[in-house]
Amino acid sequence: MKKLQIINTSLEASLIGYGCMEIGGNWTNQPATVEAQKSALSIIETSLDEGINFFDHADIYCRGKSETVFSQIWARRPALRQKIILQSKCGIRFSNDPVQGYPARYDFSYEYIVESVEGILNRLQTDYLDLLLLHRPDPLVEPDEVAKAFENLHQSGKVRYFGVSNHTAAQIELLKKSLDQPLVVNQLEFNLLHLHLIDEGVIANQDNPTWPVRGNGTLEYCRLHDIAVQAWSPLAKGRASGNVPNQDLRSSNTALVVDRIAREKKVSQEAIVIAWILRHPAQIQPIIGTTNLNRIKAACEADLIELTREEWYELFSAGRGAKVP
């Protein structure tokens, strides 16, 4: 698998990353089952065999179980830690945490960020994270507090680099006003059926745009400021490859185009869905989350192909539900 250098870091990441959101088996408070533990190991091994060296976590995934089951890999592969890039996220709190009746909320307070990283390192059984992202923008964010937390975590060697997820350009600017640490990543939802990030530039000057322009040039901002973009849900949860029931018309039409191009290129449908993201010059890194071993392999075939401009636009038109204006 080809590598990409994450700008302003020494990190060389595989073009495709693996997202560990579901490897803990379920989102209950029960510990991971033996079956989930075994399945997680197979998923990690398959990803490594495909050349993936980048693993994305969050403290909340399967309520901490995703990180816990991931840590089993150290026993099998003791030298692995230095060879892979581990990213995790914090800032989302479930309802009833820590007191019954508390609402679901975001928390970018100094104490919560530092405490969350302690929990993450403990569950992952590692001394450091390569990357820590703030999971979703907290309207009550105090950038000075975030700066203090990042400084503490960096100086103690617990986190090497920092980033954000689901943040707009303006929200990043606000944080940057206080931060000494650069923000090197923004992880955003992006796939063939969720393509506002690029479509908003295409429809910005139209009278009746397909949907409201709402990202305010976030993709362009990230490119301008050397912030690597990662795509979450890059497989569109299977909808762009037509494998889920009750598809809406836009999804099923997109899946038809994906299928035709996949046949022409003699690759999987998943490869086409991922290759569409990789073809964009922003060097967006798809973070795939399928737990199906064959689908992991199928998605990684994207590394072997490059879509033409015409194929890319045909898929874009299908995904947006209309040809470009």
Ligand SMILES: NC(=O)c1ccc[n+]([C@@H]2O[C@H](COP(=O)([O-])OP(=O)(O)OC[C@H]3O[C@@H](n4cnc5c(N)ncnc54)[C@H](OP(=O)(O)O)[C@@H]3O)[C@@H](O)[C@H]2O)c1
């Ligand atoms: N920053 C954020 O806010 C945020 C939010 C969500 C996710 N993420 C990250 O992004 C990663 C990927 O997200 P994701 O899991 O939503 O994305 P995804 O890779 O687009 O979709 C994976 C899900 O779709 C199903 N799926 C995929 N292809 C399929 C197909 N051809 N047929 C049937 N089902 C298919 C998978 O089921 P199987 O497992 O059965 O294949 C799995 O449930 C996560 O693991 C996480 O690391 C980040």
